[in-house]
Amino acid sequence: MSLDRYHKRRDFSKIKEPVGKILKSKQSRFFIQKHAASHLHYDFRLEIEGVLKSQAVPKGPSLDPKAKRLAILVEDHPLDYGNFEGIIPKRQYGGGTVLVWDKGSWTSLDEKPLEALQKGHLRFELKGKKLLGRWDLIRLKKEKNSWFLVKYDDRFANKTKDITEDAPLSVLSDRTIDQIKENTILEASPKKKSKH
Ligand code: MN
Numbered sequence: 166m167s168l169d170r171y172h173k174r175r176d177f178s179k180i181k182e183p184v185g186k187i188l189k190s191k192q193s194r195f196f197i198q199k200h201a202a203s204h205l206h207y208d209f210r211l212e213i214e215g216v217l218k219s220q221a222v223p224k225g226p227s228l229d230p231k232a233k234r235l236a237i238l239v240e241d242h243p244l245d246y247g248n249f250e251g252i253i254p255k256r257q258y259g260g261g262t263v264l265v266w267d268k269g270s271w272t273s274l275d276e277k278p279l280e281a282l283q284k285g286h287l288r289f290e291l292k293g294k295k296l297l298g299r300w301d302l303i304r305l306k307k308e309k310n311s312w313f314l315v316k317y318d319d320r321f322a323n324k325t326k327d328i329t330e331d332a333p334l335s336v337l338s339d340r341t342i343d344q345i346k347e348n349t350i351l352e353a354s355p356k357k358k359s360k361h
Pocket residue numbers: 200202206208221259
């Protein structure tokens with residue numbers, strides 16, 4: 166079952182017909198965390214069968230369908246990790262500052278998303294606060310953990326806008342990554358004495 170022919174025949178930037186989904190009711194959550202660790206990257210996480218399938222995207226997502234953003238498959242994360250924002254202590258794994266850069270729901274355009282991932286190509290739609298429309302995760306054949314995250318050319322594509330530059334703030338707290346770092350350190354410091 167595929168909607169490829171339906172999609173190929175329509176220019177969704179010019180019409181208002183539904184883009185169309187195979188899976189109508191199965192909406193799951195997604196999260197993107199900007200993570201200033203030893204190297205800055207964006208952790209792209211899709212809820213699949215009770216966990217967050219996770220990819221580290223060094224340059225972050227791009228709205229340009231021609232920009233293939235490298236995405237390194239990392240270990241599954243628990244669902245509640247997606248709303249984590251704050252500091253991971255320096256010596257711990259992933260030490261650094263984490264900002265929830267985007268969140269929302271996603272819908273698989275493949276009937277069985279886990280199988281699609283195992284086969285190396287997952288097609289999906291995002292309904293986030295920043296990212297919208299169809300996207301693709303495509304595995305590079307040579308290396309098992311190396312993928313591309315690619316924006317599909319629909320009405321949400323944009324060849325000039327740099328979404329990570331234009332929309333840098335947390336969707337949870339409206340803060341920059343530096344503000345999160347400063348606030349967390351202030352909150353943790355035992356400066357305030359009890360009232361008397
Ligand atoms: Mn990370």
